[in-house]
Amino acid sequence: MNIISGGVCAAKGFQANGIHCGIRHNKTKRDLALIWSEVPAACAGVYTANLVKGAPIAVTKAHIADGRAQAVICNSGNANTCNADGIEVAEKMCELLANEMSMKASDVVVASTGVIGQRLNVEPIAKGIPALVKGLGDHSDFAAEAIMTTDLKKKEIAVSFEIDGVECKIGGIAKGSGMIHPDLATMLVFIITDCAVSAQMLNKALKADVQNTFNMVSVDGDTSTNDTVMVLANGMAGNKEIVSEGPAFDAFMQALNTVTVYLCRCIAGDGEGATKLLECRVSGARSEKDAKAVAKSVICSSLTKAAMFGADANWGRVLCAIGYSGAAVDVEKVEVKFHSAKGDVLVCENGAGVDFSEEKAKEVLLEPAIDIVIDLHDGEGAATAWGCDLTYDYVKINGDYRT
């Protein structure tokens, strides 16, 4: 498996674009994205668990009920959620694109991200679509930019892998960065591949993967109304279609997981206001479920997040978060280490503090990527969760988001 460039245009038959159509006032910020496959693709999606769901999710669900799609249209700047005419607007977006590209509206996936509860004016989208389509090409970066809201960094990746001697490619783009919490952690993730895989197996792969990836990311504990992870597989790599489990499916799962873990780390590390990526790795739990509960609890603890911002080795807060996680834990066996590029610091053993160098701890915690490594010494369950520190800028960004 190799990391390659190209994002959502890396695989055969996929093109993308992103333009400023006018949903946002800032004319230098692209706000409308398109991803397109030359041929209809197998398609699978997972969505937010929030009862309040964006209108685009209802439309997308209906469109991909047949397991196929050919294009993704996505705007930023407005979530098209909690609006009386939301469904109509989302359907209109699909129709406009389908008309321009001479395809079926039911083969279009639609997504929106931004402010909730303000009507989305379809006019700028209608006016923008001809240019959006005309500019289609090797422009994954334009699409990645167009789906960003408060994200500071574009999030894209692609990898190549082999199935039965045939080279396949898989690539994705994502946007975070606030209102990020299991389940589903991600706001928007679009993954494309030229690997031939049936809609059923694509669905199986995606559902299994998100349990250990996007559902283990938290920026702020708020589960967005519009979270969507979508995978399109157009089969143009020419491998024998994957229709059941086996070595080919495993190879695909591994490539998918490389893409999703990378995007998870991007989303967490670019959390609103974040200065640090936090990764909590739990082992020795009585079950995988317990390990997940502990990892998520630590990554979600505001106090732990604030301590990490301050590079303060206040491990008592980690213990506290373990204790209220709901997991079955023998507190007297717990071991906690902080790890970064600068090394390891053991801070707690057998549930009690150990002497450690505050100077060394500071050095470790001043790094931009911190691992909180927990061994519960009580079983074989393991899990990893991703998050970020809690900073002044998180408050600043969210104290007055709409203005």
Add this chain to the structure above:
Amino acid sequence: MNIISGGVCAAKGFQANGIHCGIRHNKTKRDLALIWSEVPAACAGVYTANLVKGAPIAVTKAHIADGRAQAVICNSGNANTCNADGIEVAEKMCELLANEMSMKASDVVVASTGVIGQRLNVEPIAKGIPALVKGLGDHSDFAAEAIMTTDLKKKEIAVSFEIDGVECKIGGIAKGSGMIHPDLATMLVFIITDCAVSAQMLNKALKADVQNTFNMVSVDGDTSTNDTVMVLANGMAGNKEIVSEGPAFDAFMQALNTVTVYLCRCIAGDGEGATKLLECRVSGARSEKDAKAVAKSVICSSLTKAAMFGADANWGRVLCAIGYSGAAVDVEKVEVKFHSAKGDVLVCENGAGVDFSEEKAKEVLLEPAIDIVIDLHDGEGAATAWGCDLTYDYVKINGDYRT
């Protein structure tokens, strides 16, 4: 029922004190509190649900297993939690006080609050106890100060009420202000009353009350390891002892609830870094459980909290938090209003936004106490939760708490 002064010294037979004994470096900050009853009192307590529990909690539980106590000793500056010798130290604190006051160590309630995982040196406490005892008197305010950590305001209240023509009094002190989350929301609350009530009925009253009070407060989603709510009833008011349900018990419950709701509001409003008290009142839920889930979810939403800090009427975040609360909600019936001393603003009806004056909303939300009023229009269930806004100062306080 009347609000009176005196805090935990308001009722007959209770005295208190608070001194600086040297656990904290800052000599102007009291760090050791004592509450004492002339006669042994009926006693009931509730504690944190965190699996990681402070050593003082284990000792206190054992001491009040017989339903009686005569004194409360509490230090701030160190939580005596996750320490190998925590139990010994907590027991030593009780013994030292018992020896000084010629009472049984098993009649002493002990509590600690502050940093987790640093050994608590008992020396300054041993040295301080004689002065602590000698200074006992009408000093509820000294005790209230001595239990504070990052609290900015002392939290105390007392009320008088009548049972069968006999005047009784009940008073309490509390400390917040970080690591506050259901269940149990409070860090430390000590309530005293001269009302005669059996230990069993006191326990019943307290357990029922906290479900609607301290378990409905959240500052930051972190459940502390040391949360304790303790009530002592010494019977010196002279009423006929309450040993069963009935009008006298109801009157006591009402007085207790007045004290606890007041202290909940104090704790939430003085949350770490808070500039605003948030009260979320939910009605029209299918059940009380659903109402509680919604109220807690809204009060815990980082995005809602940050919006309130910015006086931004971003009600979409309230809808979002309702949606992921886990409660059974018909999104299309939801109504949301913001309320403060400056009036009401209706922002959402039937699950969709309504036109409102941003100017008026700003005026309402700039007040120091904001009510988020939600009617789910789907039943009779109601609940209230208390929280605070998320501010720069929360991050500052917790970014480097130990130094």
